[in-house]
Amino acid sequence: MKTLFFLSIFCITCILPAFGHCLDDQKSLLLGLRNSLRFNHSDSTKLVYWNHTKDCCNWDGVECDVFGHVISLHLDGEMISGRIENSEYLFNLSYLEKLNLAFNDFNGIQIPRGISNLANLTHLNLSYAGFAGQVLQEVLRLKKLRDQDSPYKSATSNSLTGTLSSMHFEGLLNLEYIYLIYNFLSGNIPSTLFALPSLQQLRLGDNEFCDSDSSLPLLPNIRVSRLASCKLQRFPNLHRQSRLFDLDLSSNQLKGEIPNWIWEIGNGSLVHLNLSYNLLCGLQKPYKFPSLYNLDLHSNHFQGELPIPPLSSVYVDYSYNKFTNSIPGSVFLFGASFFSVSNNNLTGEIPPSICSATYLRVLDFSANALTGSIPPCLPKKNWHLEVLNIGRNNLSGTIPDIFSVNCSLKTLALNKNALRGKIPQSLINCPILEILDIGNNRFEDTFPCMLTKTLLHVLILRSNKFYGDLHCPKAFQECNNFSGDISLLPFSTWRGMVSADDNKQPEYDHLYVDFPTVSGYHGDAGHYRDAVTVTMKGSILTSIGNLTQLGFLDLSVNKLTGKIPVELASLTFISFLNLSYNKLFGKIPEGPQFRTFSLASFEGNIGLYGCPVDTSCNKKGSDGSTPGFQNGEVHLKREIDWDYVSAALGFAVGFGSTVLLILHCKRFREMCLGKLYQILLKFFPNY
Known part of the structure; x- marks a missing residue:
C-alpha cells in the first residue's frame, strides 16, 4: 500500500514540471505569430500581453499538453484585421487541436489554406471573423474535426460563397457540429452531409441553397437540425430520427399539410418545432402532438x-x-x-x-x-x-x-x-x-x-x-x-x-x-x-x-385655449409637435426645437403669430411695429440682393474671359501652364 502511495507521488512530481512548461520552439512560433498579426493593441486582451518573460503555456488564450506542446489557441475577439493568410507561425503549430478565430475582422479574405496543415484539429471556430470566398475542401477534410463553427448566429458574420461539394464532407466520421448559417452558400445541400455518422447539430439556415434531395434520411444521431431559409420545398425524410429534439424549417417554401409522422420524430423527444414563414395550409389527420x-x-x-x-x-x-x-x-x-x-x-x-x-x-x-x-x-x-x-x-x-x-x-x-x-x-x-x-x-x-x-x-x-x-x-x-x-x-x-x-x-x-x-x-x-x-x-x-x-x-x-406654454420650448429633444386646429392665441415660444417645426404644427389657430406661421417674418415688435420692415430695412435688403447679383456677374465675366484667352491665345496658354508646372514642382519635387 505504501509502495503504491509513493509511486503515485513520484508520478505526480514527474508530470507536474512538464505540464504547462512551454517548449522553446512553441514559444518562438507564438511570438512570431503575435508579431506578424495586425491587431488593435488597445482592444486586445491576449496578444498584447504575450512576451518572453512568462511561460507561454500560461498566456491568455493558450493551452498546452503535458509535454509543452500548444494544443489550444483562442484568439477570439482580438480585433485581428490581417496578415494571417500565409502565417508560417500559426500553421506550424502541428499539435494544435482547438483553434478559435471568431469575432475578428479579416476583411473579406479567403479562409487560409494553411489551416489544412493542422491535421490534429478537432475544434475550429471561424464565426464572425469576416472571411469570404469559397469553402475550402482542404479545411473541411480535416479528418479529426468534430466541431466546426463557421459562422454562428449573426447576419454580420462571414460571407462564404459557392456551393458545398459532396467531397467536402467525405471521411469526416467524427464531425459532430456544423454551423454555416448566415452566409451566401448556394446550390444543393450535398447528400454526404446527411450521412455523417457522428453529426449531432446541423445549422445551414439563411443561405441561398436550392432544394435538397428530401428522400435522403438523416442518420439517427442528429439532435438539432436548423435548415431555415434553405428554399426547401418538401419535408426532409426524418422518419429514422431517434434523438432529434430541435427542428427548424422556417422561412422555406413548404406547402400542403404537415405530415402526421413529424410528431413521432425521436419517439416523442421533439420539443422545439419551428415551421413559421412557409406555405402550409393544414395538419394531416390524425395527429397527436408530442410534449412540445x-x-x-x-x-x-x-x-x-x-x-x-x-x-x-x-x-x-x-x-x-x-x-x-x-x-x-x-x-x-x-x-x-x-x-x-x-x-x-x-x-x-x-x-x-x-x-x-x-x-x-x-x-x-x-x-x-x-x-x-x-x-x-x-x-x-x-x-x-x-x-x-x-x-x-x-x-x-x-x-x-x-x-x-x-x-x-x-x-x-x-x-x-x-x-x-x-x-x-x-x-x-x-x-x-x-x-x-x-x-x-x-x-x-x-x-x-x-x-x-x-x-x-x-x-x-x-x-x-x-x-x-x-x-x-x-x-x-x-x-x-x-x-x-x-x-x-x-x-x-x-x-x-x-x-x-x-x-x-x-x-x-x-x-x-x-x-x-x-x-x-x-x-x-x-x-x-x-x-x-x-x-x-x-x-x-x-x-x-x-x-x-x-x-x-x-x-x-381639440378645443384647447390660451397661450402656448413657454415651458414647451425648453423640451430640447422633442421631435414632433402638433397643436393644430385648436383655439390657441399669442406668440409662439422661441426655442431651438420650435424653429424646426413647420407651419402644419400650428395651423388652424387664428390667434397665433410668430415663427413659423405665415407671418413668422412679420412678427410684431414690442412697440407694435413690424420688425423687418422699418428704418429702411426694405431698401437695405434690396441693396444686399444687388451686391450678390453684382458679385455673380463679375465672377462670370472674369472666368469667361480667362477661358477664352486660354483657348484662343497660345502665348497666354503656355504662360499659364508654365506657372502651374512650377507650382506642382513645389508640392511634388520628384514629379
Whole structure:
C-alpha cells in the first residue's frame, strides 16, 4: 500500500514540471505569430500581453499538453484585421487541436489554406471573423474535426460563397457540429452531409441553397437540425430520427399539410418545432402532438379549427394564419409564457380556460373577430402577464376594475372594440405600464389621472367620449371632448423625448418584451414584438407627471385655449409637435426645437403669430411695429440682393474671359501652364 502511495507521488512530481512548461520552439512560433498579426493593441486582451518573460503555456488564450506542446489557441475577439493568410507561425503549430478565430475582422479574405496543415484539429471556430470566398475542401477534410463553427448566429458574420461539394464532407466520421448559417452558400445541400455518422447539430439556415434531395434520411444521431431559409420545398425524410429534439424549417417554401409522422420524430423527444414563414395550409389527420415546449406555426396559410396546443407548451405562436371558428374551450396552458393567435379569423368569446395559464407573460388575441366581454380573470389572476393585446376585435362591456396589486403589465391594448364605461382605477396597481391603447371604443370618462403613477410611454384615448377640463396635474388629452386652458399643463416637468425622423410622420414602433428561453432554445421565443403601432394624426401620445419618456406631442383637433406654454420650448429633444386646429392665441415660444417645426404644427389657430406661421417674418415688435420692415430695412435688403447679383456677374465675366484667352491665345496658354508646372514642382519635387 505504501509502495503504491509513493509511486503515485513520484508520478505526480514527474508530470507536474512538464505540464504547462512551454517548449522553446512553441514559444518562438507564438511570438512570431503575435508579431506578424495586425491587431488593435488597445482592444486586445491576449496578444498584447504575450512576451518572453512568462511561460507561454500560461498566456491568455493558450493551452498546452503535458509535454509543452500548444494544443489550444483562442484568439477570439482580438480585433485581428490581417496578415494571417500565409502565417508560417500559426500553421506550424502541428499539435494544435482547438483553434478559435471568431469575432475578428479579416476583411473579406479567403479562409487560409494553411489551416489544412493542422491535421490534429478537432475544434475550429471561424464565426464572425469576416472571411469570404469559397469553402475550402482542404479545411473541411480535416479528418479529426468534430466541431466546426463557421459562422454562428449573426447576419454580420462571414460571407462564404459557392456551393458545398459532396467531397467536402467525405471521411469526416467524427464531425459532430456544423454551423454555416448566415452566409451566401448556394446550390444543393450535398447528400454526404446527411450521412455523417457522428453529426449531432446541423445549422445551414439563411443561405441561398436550392432544394435538397428530401428522400435522403438523416442518420439517427442528429439532435438539432436548423435548415431555415434553405428554399426547401418538401419535408426532409426524418422518419429514422431517434434523438432529434430541435427542428427548424422556417422561412422555406413548404406547402400542403404537415405530415402526421413529424410528431413521432425521436419517439416523442421533439420539443422545439419551428415551421413559421412557409406555405402550409393544414395538419394531416390524425395527429397527436408530442410534449412540445415550443410550437411556432405563425405566418402560414392554416385554415379551419385552431389546433389545441399540448399541455407541456411554453411558447405557442399561431398568429398570421387563416384559422376560423372559436378558440377551443379545452385550451389549457398551465406552464405557457407566450400564446398568440393574432391576425386570424377567429370568432366567439374568449374561453375562461385561458385563465388557467397563470404563468403567461404575453397573450395576444388581437386582429380577430372575437365577441363577448373581457374575462375578469385576465386582470385578476395573471400576475406574470406583461403584454395583453386583445385589440381590433368586437369585444363589448367594461374593463373589469380588478387589476391585482402585483400587476406586471407593460402593455394593455384594447383598441378598436366596442368597450364602454370608465378606465379602471385599479390600473394604479400596474406601476410599470408603458403602453395603454384604448382608442376607438365607447368609453365615457374624465382624464385618467391615476396614470401619473405609472411609467407610461404611450397613451391613446382617441375616438372615445372623454369629457371635462384639464385640471388633472401633469396630464393632457386629445381628440375627445376635452376642453380647457393648455397653459395650465406643467410641461416643464416632462423629460426624455423620443427622437424621430423629421421627414416622416412619426409613430411609435414596437415594444420588445424579453422573457427567458426554454431548455436552451434560442429561437424567436426570446422576444415579443408588440404591434401597438401608434398613428399620430388625431391621436394623443403623452408622458404624464414623472414619466421618464414622452413620445411625440400631438394635441391637434381639440378645443384647447390660451397661450402656448413657454415651458414647451425648453423640451430640447422633442421631435414632433402638433397643436393644430385648436383655439390657441399669442406668440409662439422661441426655442431651438420650435424653429424646426413647420407651419402644419400650428395651423388652424387664428390667434397665433410668430415663427413659423405665415407671418413668422412679420412678427410684431414690442412697440407694435413690424420688425423687418422699418428704418429702411426694405431698401437695405434690396441693396444686399444687388451686391450678390453684382458679385455673380463679375465672377462670370472674369472666368469667361480667362477661358477664352486660354483657348484662343497660345502665348497666354503656355504662360499659364508654365506657372502651374512650377507650382506642382513645389508640392511634388520628384514629379
